Amino acid sequence: MTTSTLATMDSVVVGRSARMRAVFEFLRVIGNSDSTVLVTGESGTGKEVTATLIHQSSRRKHHPFVAVSCALFSETLIESELFGHERGAFTGAIKDRPGRFELADGGTIFLDDIDDVPLSMQVKLLRVLQNRTIERLGGTRTVPVNVRVIAGSKRDLKQMVVDGKFREDLFYRLNVLPIALPPLRERREDIPMLMDHFIERYFRRRGEDVPPVSEAVKQAFLRYGWPGNVRELENACERIAQTCTCGTVRIGCMSASILLRAGGPPPDLSAVAPASAPAKDAAPVSLDDRIRDLEANLIGWALKVSNGNKSRAAELLQIKRSTLGDRINRCGLGRVETIRADGEATSSTLSAS
Numbered sequence: 001m002t003t004s005t006l007a008t009m010d011s012v013v014v015g016r017s018a019r020m021r022a023v024f025e026f027l028r029v030i031g032n033s034d035s036t037v038l039v040t041g042e043s044g045t046g047k048e049v050t051a052t053l054i055h056q057s058s059r060r061k062h063h064p065f066v067a068v069s070c071a072l073f074s075e076t077l078i079e080s081e082l083f084g085h086e087r088g089a090f091t092g093a094i095k096d097r098p099g100r101f102e103l104a105d106g107g108t109i110f111l112d113d114i115d116d117v118p119l120s121m122q123v124k125l126l127r128v129l130q131n132r133t134i135e136r137l138g139g140t141r142t143v144p145v146n147v148r149v150i151a152g153s154k155r156d157l158k159q160m161v162v163d164g165k166f167r168e169d170l171f172y173r174l175n176v177l178p179i180a181l182p183p184l185r186e187r188r189e190d191i192p193m194l195m196d197h198f199i200e201r202y203f204r205r206r207g208e209d210v211p212p213v214s215e216a217v218k219q220a221f222l223r224y225g226w227p228g229n230v231r232e233l234e235n236a237c238e239r240i241a242q243t244c245t246c247g248t249v250r251i252g253c254m255s256a257s258i259l260l261r262a263g264g265p266p267p268d269l270s271a272v273a274p275a276s277a278p279a280k281d282a283a284p285v286s287l288d289d290r291i292r293d294l295e296a297n298l299i300g301w302a303l304k305v306s307n308g309n310k311s312r313a314a315e316l317l318q319i320k321r322s323t324l325g326d327r328i329n330r331c332g333l334g335r336v337e338t339i340r341a342d343g344e345a346t347s348s349t350l351s352a353s
Protein backbone atom coordinates (compact mmCIF):
# COMPACT_ATOMS: atom_id res chain seq x y z
CA MET A 1 0.00 0.00 0.00
CA THR A 2 1.52 3.32 -1.04
CA THR A 3 0.72 6.78 0.26
CA SER A 4 -1.38 7.35 -2.84
CA THR A 5 -3.58 4.31 -2.30
CA LEU A 6 -5.69 3.38 0.65
CA ALA A 7 -7.16 -0.07 0.38
CA THR A 8 -8.89 -2.81 2.29
CA MET A 9 -10.08 -6.15 0.96
CA ASP A 10 -12.98 -4.61 -0.96
CA SER A 11 -12.40 -0.89 -1.21
CA VAL A 12 -9.65 0.99 -2.94
CA VAL A 13 -9.28 4.73 -2.94
CA VAL A 14 -6.46 6.12 -5.05
CA GLY A 15 -5.12 9.62 -5.57
CA ARG A 16 -1.81 11.38 -5.39
CA SER A 17 -2.97 15.01 -5.21
CA ALA A 18 -2.23 16.97 -2.06
CA ARG A 19 -5.99 17.14 -1.40
CA MET A 20 -6.39 13.35 -1.51
CA ARG A 21 -3.22 12.75 0.48
CA ALA A 22 -4.70 14.97 3.18
CA VAL A 23 -7.85 12.84 3.08
CA PHE A 24 -5.79 9.64 3.43
CA GLU A 25 -3.91 11.11 6.34
CA PHE A 26 -7.16 12.03 8.06
CA LEU A 27 -8.56 8.54 7.46
CA ARG A 28 -5.51 7.04 9.12
CA VAL A 29 -5.79 9.37 12.10
CA ILE A 30 -9.46 8.58 12.69
CA GLY A 31 -8.76 4.86 12.17
CA ASN A 32 -10.33 3.30 15.23
CA SER A 33 -12.40 6.22 16.38
CA ASP A 34 -16.10 5.60 16.91
CA SER A 35 -17.10 9.19 16.28
CA THR A 36 -19.58 10.25 13.65
CA VAL A 37 -18.13 11.13 10.24
CA LEU A 38 -19.62 13.51 7.68
CA VAL A 39 -18.40 12.87 4.13
CA THR A 40 -19.26 15.61 1.66
CA GLY A 41 -18.58 15.77 -2.05
CA GLU A 42 -20.25 16.09 -5.42
CA SER A 43 -21.82 13.08 -7.04
CA GLY A 44 -19.28 10.42 -7.97
CA THR A 45 -16.41 11.80 -5.88
CA GLY A 46 -16.17 8.65 -3.77
CA LYS A 47 -18.33 9.21 -0.67
CA GLU A 48 -19.58 5.65 -0.48
CA VAL A 49 -16.25 3.99 -1.17
CA THR A 50 -14.70 6.23 1.49
CA ALA A 51 -17.40 5.28 4.00
CA THR A 52 -16.83 1.59 3.23
CA LEU A 53 -13.10 2.04 3.70
CA ILE A 54 -13.62 3.75 7.06
CA HIS A 55 -15.77 0.83 8.20
CA GLN A 56 -13.41 -1.82 6.92
CA SER A 57 -10.45 -0.14 8.61
CA SER A 58 -12.24 0.10 11.96
CA ARG A 59 -12.63 -2.40 14.76
CA ARG A 60 -16.24 -2.81 13.62
CA LYS A 61 -15.15 -4.42 10.35
CA HIS A 62 -16.47 -7.88 11.27
CA HIS A 63 -19.93 -6.45 11.86
CA PRO A 64 -22.37 -5.17 9.24
CA PHE A 65 -21.89 -2.12 7.07
CA VAL A 66 -25.36 -0.90 6.14
CA ALA A 67 -25.66 1.83 3.52
CA VAL A 68 -28.95 3.60 3.01
CA SER A 69 -29.70 6.43 0.63
CA CYS A 70 -32.09 8.76 2.39
CA ALA A 71 -33.05 10.20 -1.01
CA LEU A 72 -34.78 6.99 -2.04
CA PHE A 73 -37.61 7.09 0.48
CA SER A 74 -40.62 9.29 0.90
CA GLU A 75 -41.04 11.28 4.08
CA THR A 76 -43.32 8.61 5.52
CA LEU A 77 -41.28 5.58 4.46
CA ILE A 78 -37.91 6.75 5.66
CA GLU A 79 -38.79 6.47 9.32
CA SER A 80 -39.85 2.86 9.00
CA GLU A 81 -36.83 2.13 6.81
CA LEU A 82 -34.39 3.48 9.39
CA PHE A 83 -36.08 2.53 12.63
CA GLY A 84 -38.26 -0.43 11.58
CA HIS A 85 -41.88 -1.05 12.45
CA GLU A 86 -44.11 -3.37 14.43
CA ARG A 87 -46.90 -5.36 12.87
CA GLY A 88 -49.97 -3.18 12.26
CA ALA A 89 -48.08 0.12 12.56
CA PHE A 90 -49.60 1.17 9.25
CA THR A 91 -51.56 -0.37 6.40
CA GLY A 92 -49.35 -3.00 4.83
CA ALA A 93 -47.20 -3.56 7.93
CA ILE A 94 -48.09 -7.23 8.11
CA LYS A 95 -45.19 -8.27 10.31
CA ASP A 96 -42.51 -6.83 12.56
CA ARG A 97 -39.55 -5.52 10.62
CA PRO A 98 -36.24 -4.25 11.98
CA GLY A 99 -34.92 -0.99 10.57
CA ARG A 100 -31.49 -0.27 9.14
CA PHE A 101 -30.16 0.93 12.50
CA GLU A 102 -30.94 -2.43 14.09
CA LEU A 103 -29.51 -4.30 11.10
CA ALA A 104 -26.26 -2.36 11.48
CA ASP A 105 -25.93 -3.25 15.17
CA GLY A 106 -22.28 -3.61 16.15
CA GLY A 107 -21.22 -2.14 12.82
CA THR A 108 -21.59 1.04 10.81
CA ILE A 109 -24.55 2.74 9.17
CA PHE A 110 -23.90 4.98 6.18
CA LEU A 111 -26.69 7.54 5.94
CA ASP A 112 -26.13 8.69 2.39
CA ASP A 113 -27.87 11.76 0.95
CA ILE A 114 -28.48 13.08 4.44
CA ASP A 115 -29.13 16.45 2.79
CA ASP A 116 -32.38 14.98 1.44
CA VAL A 117 -33.79 14.14 4.88
CA PRO A 118 -36.90 16.26 5.54
CA LEU A 119 -36.85 18.57 8.57
CA SER A 120 -39.51 16.51 10.36
CA MET A 121 -37.24 13.45 10.19
CA GLN A 122 -34.11 15.37 11.13
CA VAL A 123 -35.37 15.86 14.67
CA LYS A 124 -35.95 12.11 15.03
CA LEU A 125 -32.46 11.35 13.77
CA LEU A 126 -31.01 13.82 16.22
CA ARG A 127 -32.71 11.99 19.06
CA VAL A 128 -31.24 8.66 17.92
CA LEU A 129 -27.75 10.11 17.64
CA GLN A 130 -28.04 11.62 21.11
CA ASN A 131 -29.61 8.68 22.92
CA ARG A 132 -28.27 5.80 20.83
CA THR A 133 -31.66 4.17 21.04
CA ILE A 134 -34.45 3.72 18.54
CA GLU A 135 -38.15 3.03 18.72
CA ARG A 136 -39.78 1.04 15.96
CA LEU A 137 -42.78 2.65 14.31
CA GLY A 138 -45.90 1.53 16.19
CA GLY A 139 -43.72 0.03 18.92
CA THR A 140 -43.42 0.91 22.58
CA ARG A 141 -40.02 -0.58 23.32
CA THR A 142 -36.86 1.48 23.32
CA VAL A 143 -34.09 -0.51 21.65
CA PRO A 144 -30.44 0.38 22.28
CA VAL A 145 -28.30 0.41 19.13
CA ASN A 146 -24.54 0.19 19.01
CA VAL A 147 -23.84 1.77 15.65
CA ARG A 148 -21.19 4.05 14.23
CA VAL A 149 -22.74 6.67 11.99
CA ILE A 150 -21.24 7.98 8.76
CA ALA A 151 -23.33 10.53 6.89
CA GLY A 152 -22.90 11.46 3.24
CA SER A 153 -23.96 14.73 1.64
CA LYS A 154 -23.59 16.20 -1.83
CA ARG A 155 -24.65 19.64 -0.59
CA ASP A 156 -22.95 21.99 1.81
CA LEU A 157 -24.89 21.30 5.02
CA LYS A 158 -23.55 24.42 6.68
CA GLN A 159 -25.14 26.52 3.94
CA MET A 160 -28.35 24.51 4.28
CA VAL A 161 -28.35 25.44 7.97
CA VAL A 162 -28.01 29.12 7.02
CA ASP A 163 -30.89 28.68 4.55
CA GLY A 164 -33.06 27.08 7.24
CA LYS A 165 -33.17 23.74 5.42
CA PHE A 166 -31.08 21.70 7.85
CA ARG A 167 -31.17 21.68 11.64
CA GLU A 168 -28.12 23.26 13.16
CA ASP A 169 -28.07 20.86 16.14
CA LEU A 170 -28.12 17.83 13.82
CA PHE A 171 -25.39 19.37 11.68
CA TYR A 172 -23.07 19.64 14.69
CA ARG A 173 -23.90 16.09 15.76
CA LEU A 174 -22.88 14.82 12.32
CA ASN A 175 -19.95 17.09 11.60
CA VAL A 176 -17.69 15.63 14.28
CA LEU A 177 -15.14 14.24 11.82
CA PRO A 178 -15.66 16.07 8.52
CA ILE A 179 -14.19 14.78 5.26
CA ALA A 180 -14.60 16.93 2.14
CA LEU A 181 -13.90 15.02 -1.08
CA PRO A 182 -12.77 17.42 -3.80
CA PRO A 183 -14.24 17.18 -7.30
CA LEU A 184 -11.93 15.74 -9.92
CA ARG A 185 -11.56 19.11 -11.68
CA GLU A 186 -9.78 20.39 -8.57
CA ARG A 187 -7.32 17.48 -8.48
CA ARG A 188 -6.52 16.81 -12.10
CA GLU A 189 -3.19 15.28 -11.14
CA ASP A 190 -5.18 12.26 -9.89
CA ILE A 191 -6.58 11.56 -13.37
CA PRO A 192 -3.66 9.48 -14.77
CA MET A 193 -3.52 7.32 -11.67
CA LEU A 194 -7.27 6.76 -11.61
CA MET A 195 -7.21 5.96 -15.31
CA ASP A 196 -4.45 3.35 -14.84
CA HIS A 197 -6.31 1.90 -11.87
CA PHE A 198 -9.61 1.45 -13.73
CA ILE A 199 -8.09 0.38 -17.06
CA GLU A 200 -6.23 -2.34 -15.18
CA ARG A 201 -9.33 -3.33 -13.19
CA TYR A 202 -11.63 -3.67 -16.19
CA PHE A 203 -9.19 -5.43 -18.53
CA ARG A 204 -8.30 -7.87 -15.74
CA ARG A 205 -11.98 -8.50 -15.06
CA ARG A 206 -12.30 -9.53 -18.68
CA GLY A 207 -9.35 -11.85 -18.21
CA GLU A 208 -7.27 -9.82 -20.64
CA ASP A 209 -3.78 -8.37 -20.45
CA VAL A 210 -3.66 -4.70 -19.63
CA PRO A 211 -2.73 -2.87 -22.86
CA PRO A 212 -0.62 0.29 -23.05
CA VAL A 213 -2.55 3.54 -23.34
CA SER A 214 -1.64 5.94 -26.13
CA GLU A 215 -0.42 9.41 -25.28
CA ALA A 216 -3.36 10.94 -27.18
CA VAL A 217 -5.85 9.11 -24.94
CA LYS A 218 -3.98 10.20 -21.81
CA GLN A 219 -4.12 13.78 -22.99
CA ALA A 220 -7.81 13.60 -23.82
CA PHE A 221 -8.49 12.24 -20.30
CA LEU A 222 -6.49 15.09 -18.81
CA ARG A 223 -8.32 17.74 -20.80
CA TYR A 224 -11.85 16.50 -20.25
CA GLY A 225 -13.83 18.16 -17.44
CA TRP A 226 -15.29 15.01 -15.76
CA PRO A 227 -18.54 16.56 -14.56
CA GLY A 228 -19.49 13.12 -13.25
CA ASN A 229 -16.23 12.89 -11.32
CA VAL A 230 -14.57 9.53 -10.58
CA ARG A 231 -17.69 7.52 -11.44
CA GLU A 232 -17.71 8.96 -14.96
CA LEU A 233 -14.00 8.30 -15.38
CA GLU A 234 -14.51 4.74 -14.18
CA ASN A 235 -17.35 4.23 -16.68
CA ALA A 236 -15.16 5.60 -19.47
CA CYS A 237 -12.46 3.05 -18.61
CA GLU A 238 -14.95 0.21 -18.39
CA ARG A 239 -16.27 1.13 -21.81
CA ILE A 240 -12.75 1.18 -23.23
CA ALA A 241 -12.12 -2.31 -21.84
CA GLN A 242 -15.28 -3.50 -23.57
CA THR A 243 -14.55 -2.00 -26.97
CA CYS A 244 -10.77 -2.00 -27.32
CA THR A 245 -9.48 -5.05 -29.10
CA CYS A 246 -6.48 -3.52 -30.82
CA GLY A 247 -3.77 -4.18 -28.21
CA THR A 248 -3.29 -0.48 -27.44
CA VAL A 249 -5.89 1.91 -26.05
CA ARG A 250 -6.26 4.47 -28.82
CA ILE A 251 -8.46 7.48 -29.38
CA GLY A 252 -10.76 5.36 -31.53
CA CYS A 253 -11.55 3.22 -28.44
CA MET A 254 -12.88 6.24 -26.53
CA SER A 255 -16.41 7.51 -26.33
CA ALA A 256 -16.73 10.35 -28.84
CA SER A 257 -18.80 12.38 -26.38
CA ILE A 258 -15.80 12.53 -24.07
CA LEU A 259 -13.31 12.93 -26.87
CA LEU A 260 -15.14 15.76 -28.53
CA ARG A 261 -15.79 17.62 -25.33
CA ALA A 262 -12.17 17.25 -24.30
CA GLY A 263 -11.48 19.74 -27.10
CA GLY A 264 -8.63 21.98 -26.09
CA PRO A 265 -5.87 23.40 -28.23
CA PRO A 266 -4.58 21.37 -31.18
CA PRO A 267 -2.44 18.61 -29.72
CA ASP A 268 1.24 19.24 -29.41
CA LEU A 269 3.29 16.99 -31.70
CA SER A 270 6.03 16.69 -29.14
CA ALA A 271 3.59 15.05 -26.74
CA VAL A 272 3.07 12.21 -29.20
CA ALA A 273 6.77 11.51 -29.52
CA PRO A 274 8.29 9.21 -26.90
CA ALA A 275 10.57 10.77 -24.33
CA SER A 276 14.14 10.83 -25.58
CA ALA A 277 16.28 7.97 -24.33
CA PRO A 278 19.55 6.41 -25.43
CA ALA A 279 18.93 4.19 -28.46
CA LYS A 280 19.67 0.99 -26.55
CA ASP A 281 16.91 1.75 -23.93
CA ALA A 282 14.30 3.08 -26.33
CA ALA A 283 11.10 1.05 -26.61
CA PRO A 284 9.87 0.45 -30.16
CA VAL A 285 7.22 2.86 -31.42
CA SER A 286 4.70 2.15 -34.12
CA LEU A 287 4.79 5.14 -36.44
CA ASP A 288 1.43 4.15 -37.93
CA ASP A 289 -0.21 3.95 -34.51
CA ARG A 290 1.20 7.29 -33.43
CA ILE A 291 0.09 8.96 -36.62
CA ARG A 292 -3.40 7.50 -36.28
CA ASP A 293 -3.62 8.77 -32.69
CA LEU A 294 -2.49 12.20 -33.69
CA GLU A 295 -4.92 12.29 -36.58
CA ALA A 296 -7.84 11.24 -34.38
CA ASN A 297 -6.84 13.74 -31.73
CA LEU A 298 -6.70 16.60 -34.25
CA ILE A 299 -10.03 15.61 -35.76
CA GLY A 300 -11.57 15.46 -32.29
CA TRP A 301 -10.21 18.90 -31.54
CA ALA A 302 -11.51 20.39 -34.82
CA LEU A 303 -14.98 18.92 -34.34
CA LYS A 304 -15.08 20.20 -30.79
CA VAL A 305 -14.13 23.77 -31.58
CA SER A 306 -16.49 23.82 -34.55
CA ASN A 307 -19.38 22.48 -32.42
CA GLY A 308 -19.61 19.37 -34.58
CA ASN A 309 -19.91 21.34 -37.84
CA LYS A 310 -17.96 19.16 -40.25
CA SER A 311 -17.55 21.79 -42.97
CA ARG A 312 -15.97 24.17 -40.48
CA ALA A 313 -13.87 21.36 -38.98
CA ALA A 314 -12.59 20.45 -42.45
CA GLU A 315 -11.67 24.10 -43.02
CA LEU A 316 -9.75 24.18 -39.77
CA LEU A 317 -7.84 21.07 -40.76
CA GLN A 318 -7.36 22.37 -44.30
CA ILE A 319 -8.81 19.26 -45.91
CA LYS A 320 -11.90 18.61 -48.01
CA ARG A 321 -15.11 17.84 -46.16
CA SER A 322 -15.34 14.46 -47.89
CA THR A 323 -11.79 13.65 -46.78
CA LEU A 324 -12.76 14.53 -43.22
CA GLY A 325 -15.66 12.07 -43.47
CA ASP A 326 -13.28 9.31 -44.58
CA ARG A 327 -10.84 10.09 -41.78
CA ILE A 328 -13.60 10.13 -39.15
CA ASN A 329 -14.57 6.64 -40.21
CA ARG A 330 -10.97 5.48 -40.30
CA CYS A 331 -10.39 6.66 -36.72
CA GLY A 332 -13.46 4.81 -35.52
CA LEU A 333 -15.22 8.03 -34.55
CA GLY A 334 -18.09 7.38 -36.92
CA ARG A 335 -19.78 4.75 -34.78
CA VAL A 336 -20.46 6.84 -31.76
CA GLU A 337 -22.49 9.74 -30.52
CA THR A 338 -22.41 13.21 -31.93
CA ILE A 339 -22.39 16.44 -30.02
CA ARG A 340 -25.00 19.08 -30.65
CA ALA A 341 -23.97 22.68 -30.79
CA ASP A 342 -24.95 23.11 -27.12
CA GLY A 343 -22.51 20.38 -26.14
CA GLU A 344 -25.12 17.76 -25.25
CA ALA A 345 -24.57 14.23 -26.49
CA THR A 346 -27.29 12.76 -28.69
CA SER A 347 -27.69 9.16 -29.68
CA SER A 348 -27.49 9.81 -33.38
CA THR A 349 -24.50 8.82 -35.40
CA LEU A 350 -21.67 11.05 -36.44
CA SER A 351 -21.80 10.02 -40.05
CA ALA A 352 -19.17 10.67 -42.61
CA SER A 353 -21.58 12.27 -45.09
Ligand SMILES: Nc1ncnc2c1ncn2[C@@H]1O[C@H](COP(=O)(O)OP(=O)(O)OP(=O)(O)O)[C@@H](O)[C@H]1O
Nearest residue numbers: 012013014042043044045046047048049230231234
Ligand atom coordinates in the same frame (compact mmCIF):
# COMPACT_ATOMS: atom_id res chain seq x y z
N1 LIG B 1 -10.42 7.96 -5.19
C1 LIG B 1 -10.97 6.87 -5.74
N2 LIG B 1 -10.21 5.80 -6.04
C2 LIG B 1 -10.75 4.70 -6.61
N3 LIG B 1 -12.05 4.57 -6.91
C3 LIG B 1 -12.86 5.60 -6.63
C4 LIG B 1 -12.37 6.80 -6.02
N4 LIG B 1 -13.42 7.65 -5.86
C5 LIG B 1 -14.48 7.03 -6.35
N5 LIG B 1 -14.18 5.79 -6.81
C6 LIG B 1 -15.10 4.86 -7.50
O1 LIG B 1 -16.00 5.66 -8.25
C7 LIG B 1 -17.33 5.16 -8.16
C8 LIG B 1 -18.21 6.23 -7.55
O2 LIG B 1 -17.84 6.41 -6.18
P1 LIG B 1 -18.93 6.49 -5.02
O3 LIG B 1 -20.15 5.67 -5.32
O4 LIG B 1 -18.25 6.23 -3.73
O5 LIG B 1 -19.30 8.05 -5.18
P2 LIG B 1 -20.40 8.91 -4.39
O6 LIG B 1 -19.72 10.16 -3.99
O7 LIG B 1 -21.02 8.07 -3.33
O8 LIG B 1 -21.43 9.23 -5.54
P3 LIG B 1 -23.01 9.62 -5.41
O9 LIG B 1 -23.07 10.95 -4.73
O10 LIG B 1 -23.46 9.75 -6.82
O11 LIG B 1 -23.67 8.53 -4.65
C9 LIG B 1 -17.24 3.91 -7.31
O12 LIG B 1 -17.16 2.78 -8.17
C10 LIG B 1 -15.97 4.07 -6.52
O13 LIG B 1 -15.40 2.83 -6.19
Ligand SMILES: [Mg+2]
Nearest residue numbers: 047048112152
Ligand atom coordinates in the same frame (compact mmCIF):
# COMPACT_ATOMS: atom_id res chain seq x y z
MG1 LIG C 1 -23.04 7.48 -3.11
